Amino acid sequence: MNLLVRTKQKISQFFNVFFGKRVCRIGIYGPPNAGKTTLANRIVRDWTGDAVGPVSEVPHETRRVRRKQDITITGKNGSSITFDIVDTPGVTTKIDYKEFIEYGLEKEEAVKRAREATEGVAEAMHWLREDIDGVIYMLDATQDPFQQVNIMMVGIIESRKLPILIVANKNDLPDASPARIKSAFPQHPMVAISSLEGTNVDELYEKMTAYFR
Ligand SMILES: Nc1nc2c(ncn2[C@@H]2O[C@H](COP(=O)(O)OP(=O)(O)O)[C@@H](O)[C@H]2O)c(=O)[nH]1
Numbered sequence: 001m002n003l004l005v006r007t008k009q010k011i012s013q014f015f016n017v018f019f020g021k022r023v024c025r026i027g028i029y030g031p032p033n034a035g036k037t038t039l040a041n042r043i044v045r046d047w048t049g050d051a052v053g054p055v056s057e058v059p060h061e062t063r064r065v066r067r068k069q070d071i072t073i074t075g076k077n078g079s080s081i082t083f084d085i086v087d088t089p090g091v092t093t094k095i096d097y098k099e100f101i102e103y104g105l106e107k108e109e110a111v112k113r114a115r116e117a118t119e120g121v122a123e124a125m126h127w128l129r130e131d132i133d134g135v136i137y138m139l140d141a142t143q144d145p146f147q148q149v150n151i152m153m154v155g156i157i158e159s160r161k162l163p164i165l166i167v168a169n170k171n172d173l174p175d176a177s178p179a180r181i182k183s184a185f186p187q188h189p190m191v192a193i194s195s196l197e198g199t200n201v202d203e204l205y206e207k208m209t210a211y212f213r
């Protein structure tokens, strides 16, 4: 992190404490491989110049909750929010080490990855109970959104009365269907993006400044 960014963060932390302004914590939740870390990295890179964590096509690359503090984003209309972005391990009901072997991992490494991923899911759920003020729920728009885990997760987030912004990701792929995602969760605002290519992330930033207050 460069000195200027660090100094800016210290000053804004001081003002936040001094004026009693609460920095909100936005968690990126969703199934494995939806593109959560890719988006977290893009947000952090666009607004601070750093990165959050590694991205991989092998599911469960993110096995611990990762947090980047004090990011301020400003919308076109001048309104801005300051938040901590929390990148979570993908939440799923079944983690099988054999799946990782299919990606070419050795058995020992695959078993370790599965154990860490299971702990990571528990940690992500704990954060949702204790520490999160708003949720970006991210889905791969080429996949069926009507999965039990998505319905369950969105239900839990709703019961916590947290604002949810649905993100339909991987819109650069030909079989992406944001309409299918919208039909699954019509009660929440949705943005269709490609976090890989950066398409439409400006609209996401606009919606974040308007929605997470
Ligand atoms: N085509 C496409 N691939 C993406 C997009 N976002 C992420 N990916 C890929 O999906 C895989 C999983 O991404 P990652 O960010 O690790 O997902 P996470 O498990 O939800 O954190 C990686 O191979 C990414 O490069 C996107 O918008 N379009």
Ligand SMILES: [Mg+2]
Pocket: 036, 037, 038, 061, 062, 088, 089, 090
């Ligand atoms: Mg990840």
